[in-house]
Amino acid sequence: MSKKRAGKRGLTSRGEDFSAWYNEVVQQAELADYSPVRGSMVIRPWGYGIWENMQRALDDMFKASGHQNAYFPLLIPMSFIEREKEHIEGFKPELAVVTHAGGKDLEEPYVVRPTSETIIYSMYAKWVQSYRDLPLLLNQWANVMRWELRTRLFLRTAEFLWQEGHTAHATEAEAEEEARLILGIYRRFMEDWMAMPPLTGLKSPSETFAGADRSYACEALMQDGKALQAGTSHMLGQNFSRQFGLTFQSEEGREEYAWNTSWGVSTRLVGGLVMTHGDDVGVVVPPKLAPTQxxxxxxxxxxxxxxxxxxxxxxxxxxxxxxxxxxxxxxxxxxxxxxxxxxxxxxxxxxxxxxxxxxxxxxxxxxxxxxxxxxxxxxxxxxxxxxxxxxxxxLKALQAQLLDAARDRRENMTHRGEVSSIDELGEILDAGAGFVYSGWSGDAAVEDRVKEATKATIRVIPGEEFRSDAAPSRCAGGGRAAMEAVWARAY
RNA sequence: CGGGGCGUGGCGCAGCUCGGUAGCGCGCCUGCUUUGGGAGCAGGAGGUCGCCGGUUCGAAUCCGGCCGCCCCGACCA
Incomplete structure (x- = not known):
């Protein structure tokens, strides 16, 4: 046997079965292991060491841009989560709820946080009176829980570690600027530290965070041609402010709702790292993140x-x-x-x-x-x-080498140019493309049809630096293009 | 939640068709010899065969139920 040797010596090769390779390499490199808890993993020292290095780098960047860390409770009153309509719609299916404690039924159930917008903005409402209290720029490092049906080590687990930033601003423009600033920080972190160059841009409405006006994302391309959403930054508008009474008195003396942003990256990044640089021998950790260099x-x-x-x-x-x-x-x-x-x-x-x-x-x-x-x-x-x-x-050269290799691969697996039908889009994907650029009318029905036919979704409406030189004129679903979109099959 | 597969020492598996009280490889422990790309030999430890029930003189094996995990499909950092 050349590929699957006896015992635990050999890895399935990436070409043979990328998914099996991933599962094996994560365990054999001692990054993580399955736990007795359904859908939850144990992050082992080597994997946690990588995460700690990621945390340190990101934390430094957050601090350097004026953010501070704080910590909010794990348990969130059910009524808070339910307050924002879109938000609860998005999260309801994956909530874990605590109904019983201290030997009694609770009067009001708590949800184990799937994300902390509601409890954080309820507190912001208490702390913010005046425009002088803004902007409020906080981040927390925490665990969250989303009861996923299908889990995979690092990529999708029921419980995961992340950071979630939550900010409040006096103006829409300032909040918008914050959301984009963070997107840029994420991108820089992924390139400079992870050697994983993402595409960045706006999410289509169907992929926008539940409760946000707009979502920005970093999308990285894995070796198997699938995209990984590696970080998101949301412009929340005044949606949460209105529900939690987060108001302030403006310079002109008027009472106004604050504008919010939230943004996060998670231990999923470790999975992205593995799928970006790993080879048939095992994991390859970029020097800047390696616990041992x-x-x-x-x-x-x-x-x-x-x-x-x-x-x-x-x-x-x-x-x-x-x-x-x-x-x-x-x-x-x-x-x-x-x-x-x-x-x-x-x-x-x-x-x-x-x-x-x-x-x-x-x-x-x-x-x-x-x-x-x-x-x-x-x-x-x-x-x-x-x-x-x-x-x-x-070490420095290797860091650069890994980034170059990842960027070359991304470019080689990216298809640009007019795509004039959904069938053609499917053919391009089946021919081995990862990211496929096309025009898009902006019609969500096109997304649905593409997904149905090809399993691909719009990963991002690319930001300026990622757009094609010539804007596409036709929508892949027919008709005229209103914008450019990047499609991929995704994790 | 639908389809498929699998639960047997720590890990990977065989044994099940055709019931007779469990075996192999790796790992682990001890000793000696070893060490420039996964060491060798000798000795040894370790298993309520996922759980519950049934059939039987006797169940890892047959029957029923349950639980868990993995893979593939609908939702998501």
Whole structure:
């Protein structure tokens, strides 16, 4: 058996069954595991470490743009959720409700938050009196629960971790600017940190967040050609303000409803990372997010050699750490070097340093990249000093290499140009396209027909920087195009 | 929620057709030898066969019910 070997050594290849590959790689790289709770996963240290690095980067960006963190309750009174009509319509099917506590039925049930707009804006209503209290720019890191029918590790779980930002502004223009600012932050984060370049733009009305006026989204293209909604930023208008009495007195002395935005990214990003960079060996973690960037593997025959080599390995780790590199030595004696190589490659550690007795003698190390650019060897024998000095540059180069590869793939899997029928759209998708640009009349019936016929949906009405040079004139569903849309089959 | 599949040591599976009290690989433990791409040998631990009931002298195996998980379809960060 070449593909599915005995035991848990081999991975199903991506080409054979992408979905099986994903499930296996997430577990075998020890990112996450299934839990005893239906639809809920355990995020293991390696996966959580990646999430922590994501959190840190995003949190810094939020803070740098004037946001502060706060924390609101997990349980939300049922009546709050029900207040905004569209909102409750959207979330009702996936609510988990607490009806019983302290041995008694509750007078009013609580829902386990699926998102926190209602409870947050109810509090904002209390805190905001004057235009001087605005803008109010808060974020919370939290868990939420949505009772999904079909779950997948990281991509769709009943409980997931995320951040949700909630802001209140005095004017529509300011709220709109905030929603777009965050969209830009998400995009920058995905490109600079995840090396996962998304398309950004507006959601069609049918895909707009329940309770929002407009939703903006980052859509990333996975290796199998399916799109992943990786982050959303919503312009909520005054919908929640009106329901929760979030008013303020304007400069002119009038009482006005505040304008809100909300925005979030979740642990789904970890799944996106896996499906963007992973290969048939395992996960590939971009250096900037890797919990361990360099793994040092000592190689020794005898106990004396082991002691000497381990000492050298520890010294290398220390030097790398002094240089700001996240490095660790794998000193386990019961595993062969080869076993360790496979394990760390499966987990996606960007760089490996091998150090054996011969290397110690010669003052050299073996530097190995998780993935090398086309035509370059992964393994290099370098003088120790040179190798260690080289590490930061190698990490940086790998980060850039991953982004380039992901962007090239996205472009190669993107189809542009006029699409004059739904059948044609389906053919383009079936021929291997991921994102398909077309004109769109703006008619929701076209979306329905396309979905029925091709399973694709409008992922985004592209923002300016993602539009085609020549605007399409025809709608894929017939008639004239009012705008350009990007279609894809999605997760 | 509809269709399909699967529940047997930690993991992956065989055994079920044709009932007779459980086996293989990996992993784990101990010892020795090993270690430059998934080490070898020897010894060892570990299983109410998803749950409940029925048939039978006897059930992993046959029958009924239930539960759970995975995959495919309708909704979603």
């Amino acid at each position: 360099v793994i040092v593997v000592p190689i020794a025959r005898t106990d004396e050699q082991a002691a000497a080599v381990m000492q050298k390995a520890d010294a290398i780790v220390e030097r790398l750490r002094d240089g700001g590199v996240r490095a660790a030595a794998d000193g386990r004696r019961h595993l062969s070097p080869g076993a360790k190589f496979f394990e760390w490659e499966r987990k996606g550690v960007p760089l490996r340093v091998e150090i054996g007795p011969r290397d110690v003698e010669r003052g050299q190390v073996v530097l190995v990249r998780r993935v090398a650019p086309e035509g370059e060897k992964r393994k290099e024998f370098l003088a120790e000093d040179r190798a260690l000095k080289e590490v930061p540059a190698r």
